[in-house]
Amino acid sequence: MRYLIVGASAAGLNAARTLESLDPQGEITILSAEEVFPYSKMSLPYLLSNKLKKRDYLFLPSPSKANLMLGQRVVDIDVERKKVETGQNKTFSYDKLLITTGAEPYVPDMELEGSPLVLTVRNLSDMDKLKDKLNKSDVKRVILSGAGLVNSEIADALAELNIPGTFVIRSHRMLSQIVDEEGSEFIAERARENGMELITGESIAKVQEEGDHANIFLTSGKVIQGSCVVVGKGVRPSIDFLERTPIKCNTGILVNEYMETSVKDVYAAGDVTESKDLISDEYEMHALWPVAMEQSRIAATNMVGYSWKYPKEVSRNIVNLFGEVVFTGGISKEDAYEVYKEKEGRSYHKILVRDGKLVGFIFVGSVLNPGVYLAAMKNQWDVSHLLNEAIKGALSYSMFKAPMREVVNI
Amino acid sequence: MRVLMLDQAKCTGCRACEYACSFEHTGKFNPLDSRIKVNEFWEDLTFVPSVCLQCERAYCEEVCPTSALTKNPETGVVELEKEKCIGCKQCIVACPWGSIKLDHTGKEVIKCDNCGGDPACIKVCYPDALSYEEVEDITNVKVLETATRLKEIAKDLVKGGA
Ligand SMILES: Cc1cc2nc3c(=O)[nH]c(=O)nc-3n(C[C@H](O)[C@H](O)[C@H](O)COP(=O)(O)OP(=O)(O)OC[C@H]3O[C@@H](n4cnc5c(N)ncnc54)[C@H](O)[C@@H]3O)c2cc1C
Ligand code: SF4
Numbered sequence: 001m002r003y004l005i006v007g008a009s010a011a012g013l014n015a016a017r018t019l020e021s022l023d024p025q026g027e028i029t030i031l032s033a034e035e036v037f038p039y040s041k042m043s044l045p046y047l048l049s050n051k052l053k054k055r056d057y058l059f060l061p062s063p064s065k066a067n068l069m070l071g072q073r074v075v076d077i078d079v080e081r082k083k084v085e086t087g088q089n090k091t092f093s094y095d096k097l098l099i100t101t102g103a104e105p106y107v108p109d110m111e112l113e114g115s116p117l118v119l120t121v122r123n124l125s126d127m128d129k130l131k132d133k134l135n136k137s138d139v140k141r142v143i144l145s146g147a148g149l150v151n152s153e154i155a156d157a158l159a160e161l162n163i164p165g166t167f168v169i170r171s172h173r174m175l176s177q178i179v180d181e182e183g184s185e186f187i188a189e190r191a192r193e194n195g196m197e198l199i200t201g202e203s204i205a206k207v208q209e210e211g212d213h214a215n216i217f218l219t220s221g222k223v224i225q226g227s228c229v230v231v232g233k234g235v236r237p238s239i240d241f242l243e244r245t246p247i248k249c250n251t252g253i254l255v256n257e258y259m260e261t262s263v264k265d266v267y268a269a270g271d272v273t274e275s276k277d278l279i280s281d282e283y284e285m286h287a288l289w290p291v292a293m294e295q296s297r298i299a300a301t302n303m304v305g306y307s308w309k310y311p312k313e314v315s316r317n318i319v320n321l322f323g324e325v326v327f328t329g330g331i332s333k334e335d336a337y338e339v340y341k342e343k344e345g346r347s348y349h350k351i352l353v354r355d356g357k358l359v360g361f362i363f364v365g366s367v368l369n370p371g372v373y374l375a376a377m378k379n380q381w382d383v384s385h386l387l388n389e390a391i392k393g394a395l396s397y398s399m400f401k402a403p404m405r406e407v408v409n410i
Numbered sequence: 411m412r413v414l415m416l417d418q419a420k421c422t423g424c425r426a427c428e429y430a431c432s433f434e435h436t437g438k439f440n441p442l443d444s445r446i447k448v449n450e451f452w453e454d455l456t457f458v459p460s461v462c463l464q465c466e467r468a469y470c471e472e473v474c475p476t477s478a479l480t481k482n483p484e485t486g487v488v489e490l491e492k493e494k495c496i497g498c499k500q501c502i503v504a505c506p507w508g509s510i511k512l513d514h515t516g517k518e519v520i521k522c523d524n525c526g527g528d529p530a531c532i533k534v535c536y537p538d539a540l541s542y543e544e545v546e547d548i549t550n551v552k553v554l555e556t557a558t559r560l561k562e563i564a565k566d567l568v569k570g571g572a
Contacts (some may be wrong), residue, residue, distance in 0.1 A: 398449035
């Protein structure tokens with residue numbers, strides 16, 4: 001069997017590893033648009049903050065048998081003849097194809113795109129550019145356009161380095177995609193304490209180079225200075241090369257419960273996909289590292305010939321921000337169904353319960369067993385008798401007696 | 411290969427294992443730093459120790475972005491290499507059982523390493539609820555246990571019960 005994987009990152013390499021173990025005779029080829037050996041994108045903020053002690057630790061485990069081809073960007077797929085074509089004029093045939101091309105940062109303001117002072121952080125080369133700007137600029141402050149997950153992580157890394165930052169936030173608050181207003185305020189407090197400035201209800205109109213720094217013009221007319229602008233306004237799945245194919249896409253590639261696309265023998269996994277969400281029961285992007293791992297394992301297992309069902313997904317995030325652990329899941333940014341909140345000092349806890357089952361939560365500050373919260377939500381275990389423990393962040397696996405005998409979805 | 415074995419029926423809930431584990435790894439007696447946990451079910455007066463299962467293909471290992479977690483093929487233990495850990499906590503969310511966790515500071519990741527082949531917990535477990543055994547021996551014991559249970563069921567069936 002010839003397996004072809006397009007995209008060599010979290011999902012692509014994990015799929016290769018699974019294929020290697022399930023079908024030792026299989027012939028596996030992985031194509032990567034990037035020239036560097038595959039690395040962990042989610043560790044990039046830790047490379048900036050030096051929490052990643054050596055640059056080498058960034059690189060993902062090398063596949064033992066698969067043939068990894070760097071610098072091969074796929075430009076088209078012929079699903080009838082089962083061939084892919086790369087921009088480097090090479091064609092590769094397959095029996096089973098897996099698309100793991102991930103996502104790319106989205107820069108909504110066209111004016112900002114293309115300026116050498118405006119960066120996004122997705123690839124290792126982006127991080128190297130940011131470090132270079134920080135080294136060379138006479139102004140150290142970094143202007144962060146948008147306060148989503150990636151920019152908040154960058155800010156956290158800057159704080160570690162004692163470099164000030166300014167968030168320019170159109171939506172009025174930090175992490176508006178995953179926490180509610182109160183949660184945002186808790187995190188914003190910590191951000192301010194750590195040298196971050198927040199300008200809300202504004203966006204960037206123009207960026208102008210001046211000597212060794214940038215002048216940033218805001219829509220209100222205000223001008224601020226910084227070493228560069230980092231745009232963090234979310235990502236879009238990398239699906240341009242599928243335009244001429246019948247593979248069905250919405251924002252991302254639509255996959256069924258076996259991680260197969262609308263075309264037979266073509267699978268997809270990771271940030272490039274949209275899959276069913278357990279809580280909303282609708283197709284959503286779950287652009288997350290652990291989701292890329294799960295989806296790729298299951299896609300690869302099915303490519304070998306098994307029929308593993310991928311359980312419906314839930315959003316979740318765990319991130320270290322300004323000395324606090326922020327853990328969210330499900331419909332965390334809203335107040336819906338039964339809402340329980342608890343605030344104490346620097347910690348903020350919220351759980352959302354629907355028919356006795358967990359459908360969302362926010363923990364800023366301590367939570368004992370995050371994995372158990374995720375398992376309880378994914379498996380929709382009854383928590384109605386455990387609300388007290390749940391809101392305290394104290395749920396543990398042994399509190400759920402019945403599920404011991406069931407298959408646990410992770 | 412040897413693994414930690416639990417016999418729940420024998421556990422008295424004394425939690426000496428938790429203290430021994432914490433002391434072995436940190437030099438202090440803090441159950442929050444213990445890799446083994448004794449779950450208490452007061453309504454049934456039962457105690458169930460739980461410990462890392464050292465999964466064959468471990469979710470924590472799969473999700474670790476820096477390969478700080480790897481399975482040692484010889485001992486079967488999923489090992490944590492601290493130097494490589496960036497503290498992202500992905501592993502902790504990935505384990506549905508809560509077997510890899512944070513220490514009492516809420517910052518550092520800790521996980522059972524079978525104390526490098528000489529587990530401290532079993533030494534203080536006087537009722538022998540915990541033991542460290544060769545996988546083959548356990549398989550035999552399990553086969554016998556299951557057969558005994560099936561025998562009881564078979565006996566009931568013969569009597570027309572069950
Ligand atoms: C700075 C940063 C911080 C993050 N922090 C977190 C976090 O804390 N928690 C979390 O869960 N997630 C986090 N993420 C997201 C996480 O990194 C992604 O979910 C994960 O990388 C997705 O993996 P993937 O393999 O699906 O896609 P990607 O990692 O995006 O990889 C796709 C690969 O495919 C290649 N490719 C694209 N098009 C083609 C083509 N046509 N031909 C060949 N190759 C192609 C790309 O070059 C890329 O290397 C973070 C991401 C970033 C950038
Ligand atoms: S916290 Fe450390 S061990 Fe756990 S996944 Fe992150 S890097 Fe790996």
